[in-house]
Amino acid sequence: MIAVLSGGVGGAKLVLGMSEVLAPQELAVIANTGDDFVHLGLRISPDLDTLMYTLSNEVNPETGWGRKNESWQFMAALEALGGETWFRLGDRDLATHVERTRRLGAGETLSAITADLCRRFGIGLPILPMTDEQVRTIIHTDQGKLDFQTYFVRRQTRPVVTGFDYSGAPTARTTAQVTEVLADPQLEAIVLAPSNPYLSIDPVLAIPAIRRAIQASPAPVLAVSPIVGGRALKGPTAKIMLELGDQPSAAGVARHYQELLDGFILDTVDENLAAEIQAMDMAVATTQTIMQSIGDKTRLARFTIEFAASMRKR
Amino acid sequence: MIAVLSGGVGGAKLVLGMSEVLAPQELAVIANTGDDFVHLGLRISPDLDTLMYTLSNEVNPETGWGRKNESWQFMAALEALGGETWFRLGDRDLATHVERTRRLGAGETLSAITADLCRRFGIGLPILPMTDEQVRTIIHTDQGKLDFQTYFVRRQTRPVVTGFDYSGAPTARTTAQVTEVLADPQLEAIVLAPSNPYLSIDPVLAIPAIRRAIQASPAPVLAVSPIVGGRALKGPTAKIMLELGDQPSAAGVARHYQELLDGFILDTVDENLAAEIQAMDMAVATTQTIMQSIGDKTRLARFTIEFAASMRKR
Numbered sequence: 350m351i352a353v354l355s356g357g358v359g360g361a362k363l364v365l366g367m368s369e370v371l372a373p374q375e376l377a378v379i380a381n382t383g384d385d386f387v388h389l390g391l392r393i394s395p396d397l398d399t400l401m402y403t404l405s406n407e408v409n410p411e412t413g414w415g416r417k418n419e420s421w422q423f424m425a426a427l428e429a430l431g432g433e434t435w436f437r438l439g440d441r442d443l444a445t446h447v448e449r450t451r452r453l454g455a456g457e458t459l460s461a462i463t464a465d466l467c468r469r470f471g472i473g474l475p476i477l478p479m480t481d482e483q484v485r486t487i488i489h490t491d492q493g494k495l496d497f498q499t500y501f502v503r504r505q506t507r508p509v510v511t512g513f514d515y516s517g518a519p520t521a522r523t524t525a526q527v528t529e530v531l532a533d534p535q536l537e538a539i540v541l542a543p544s545n546p547y548l549s550i551d552p553v554l555a556i557p558a559i560r561r562a563i564q565a566s567p568a569p570v571l572a573v574s575p576i577v578g579g580r581a582l583k584g585p586t587a588k589i590m591l592e593l594g595d596q597p598s599a600a601g602v603a604r605h606y607q608e609l610l611d612g613f614i615l616d617t618v619d620e621n622l623a624a625e626i627q628a629m630d631m632a633v634a635t636t637q638t639i640m641q642s643i644g645d646k647t648r649l650a651r652f653t654i655e656f657a658a659s660m661r662k663r
Numbered sequence: 664m665i666a667v668l669s670g671g672v673g674g675a676k677l678v679l680g681m682s683e684v685l686a687p688q689e690l691a692v693i694a695n696t697g698d699d700f701v702h703l704g705l706r707i708s709p710d711l712d713t714l715m716y717t718l719s720n721e722v723n724p725e726t727g728w729g730r731k732n733e734s735w736q737f738m739a740a741l742e743a744l745g746g747e748t749w750f751r752l753g754d755r756d757l758a759t760h761v762e763r764t765r766r767l768g769a770g771e772t773l774s775a776i777t778a779d780l781c782r783r784f785g786i787g788l789p790i791l792p793m794t795d796e797q798v799r800t801i802i803h804t805d806q807g808k809l810d811f812q813t814y815f816v817r818r819q820t821r822p823v824v825t826g827f828d829y830s831g832a833p834t835a836r837t838t839a840q841v842t843e844v845l846a847d848p849q850l851e852a853i854v855l856a857p858s859n860p861y862l863s864i865d866p867v868l869a870i871p872a873i874r875r876a877i878q879a880s881p882a883p884v885l886a887v888s889p890i891v892g893g894r895a896l897k898g899p900t901a902k903i904m905l906e907l908g909d910q911p912s913a914a915g916v917a918r919h920y921q922e923l924l925d926g927f928i929l930d931t932v933d934e935n936l937a938a939e940i941q942a943m944d945m946a947v948a949t950t951q952t953i954m955q956s957i958g959d960k961t962r963l964a965r966f967t968i969e970f971a972a973s974m975r976k977r
Contacts (some may be wrong), residue, residue, distance in 0.1 A: 390704070390765045420736045426758035430783045432765075444740035451704040451746075469744045591891040 356549020360542030366646030373473030383552030404502035405470035518555035531562035538657030553577035670863020671713035674856030680960030687787030697800035697866030719784035832869035845876035852971030884924035
């Protein structure tokens with residue numbers, strides 16, 4: 350069994366690769382819900398949705414999020430009514446949010462709903478919300494404290510970041526399923542996916558029971574760098590690192606996670622950083638980490654699994 | 664000023680005709696909200712929507728309800744997720760429900776939201792919900808007490824009706840706008856539209872302040888028969904009348920409203936019933952009442968207005 354901590358697009362790509370290589374019962378995803386929010390009265394879980402859509406081959410291949418073959422009739426009609434349109438909800442995507450919201454309102458847990466939606470999408474492996482309680486990522490910026498979607502979508506990551514607050518995380522419990530995965534004596538690796546460390550992985554690690562379980566696990570913990578050649582493959586990771594005074598590089602990411610990591614995978618273009626990262630007392634492996642084709646994803650997945658296996662043998 | 668009490672499809676047709684004949688400030692619609700319900704967490708107001716869509720030329724001309732040029736991507740996606748699909752919500756229609764639900768949740772009244780939606784739809788005349796409070800039509804049947812949508816959509820009006828309960832109506836207040844319209848000394852007529860008496864008009868009349876205001880108004884009160892040649896033009900009106908032991912005819916409708924009416928308009932095919940209805944102490948006028956073309960609607964609207972004027976002169 351391999352556990353992957355993941356956010357949305359980047360993480361979902363690696364998880365998709367792993368799902369091609371491993372049997373469903375050999376893989377579990379622990380997903381960030383710190384970006385979850387209520388919009389138009391609907392509960393939206395962006396990372397859960399991106400994972401579900403990616404793993405069911407329902408994802409829009411051009412964006413990496415949202416649904417393929419999407420239509421926008423609802424949005425056009427809402428705009429005509431003067432409704433809020435800064436967050437775009439496609440007609441097919443909307444079904445996920447309406448159904449989730451209805452079921453949460455009926456008292457079901459996010460975990461139970463997600464498990465059922467995954468079954469409906471034909472996804473065999475478990476996608477586990479990090480918690481069924483409310484954790485919200487707050488971004489401290491030069492324009493004040495912003496909730497995730499305001500920072501990310503409305504202001505398009507332009508504000509200068511000064512820090513983060515994972516509101517609710519310090520007191521949030523994780524779920525029985527997450528606890529079980531991380532306590533599994535058969536666990537072969539815990540992988541931090543190539544997602545944004547601050548916005549996608551840190552909210553998961555901010556839940557005390559999850560961090561403790563990772564630290565207590567005998568399984569090697571490794572990360573795949575979301576920064577290649579000093580740039581984020583997607584999103585504002587490098588920009589945020591610069592703004593926080595961190596080194597906007599794979600080495601900066603390794604340092605950020607240093608306390609937890611046994612191993613780090615960086616791109617071949619960043620091979621020159623290997624020694625610096627090894628000096629942080631972790632194993633380092635380099636490979637091509639940019640995932641475009643499904644072949645790229647399975648190759649990186651296989652590489653990650655083999656790297657984890659090599660660490661267990663040490 | 665003419666006030667029309669209306670349900671959905673049939674009433675909306677007459678209101679559309681009247682809107683062609685009268686200036687927006689000469690007409691007000693008092694709309695049934697007894698069919699309103701919450702579905703998929705969304706607040707749906709079927710009669711308000713049918714009125715809005717009809718008056719904005721947005722209505723599906725084939726059904727008389729729902730939106731034209733509608734698409735069903737949301738519904739198809741919801742079905743794939745195992746969601747409830749017995750009540751069909753189109754992608755464009757959905758925008759109305761989502762926006763209404765959001766604004767109700769933010770504390771706005773149904774009246775204020777409806778007024779704003781009408782403005783967005785370019786509708787000049789006021790569509791006034793009969794109340795901002797909750798009134799729900801309950802249908803007593805041989806299969807037990809059913810809410811409106813269960814009876815009407817799920818069971819397709821098949822159960823045998825034994826009675827009705829307009830839950831909440833006896834204690835519901837109407838709105839300031841409805842009160843103002845009905846108390847207007849310039850009011851020239853109060854028209855009960857050719858809607859289902861039990862399901863569309865009686866819920867409005869069940870609100871004590873509305874019934875009292877109609878009884879107190881010096882304006883003539885008249886009804887347009889929803890039954891032509893012993894059949895309802897749409898829906899289960901005749902079936903319900905039979906089940907209740909009422910006469911399934913225009914005369915039966917006149918008798919149902921007898922206490923309130925000064926005048927009654929019936930179709931030329933029912934001319935043989937005129938004497939029976941006149942004997943109920945009301946004026947009777949006959950004309951072609953079936954509204955297919957816009958010409959039919961404006962002609963019946965004009966006829967209704969002139970009939971009301973003739974009653975004022977008596």
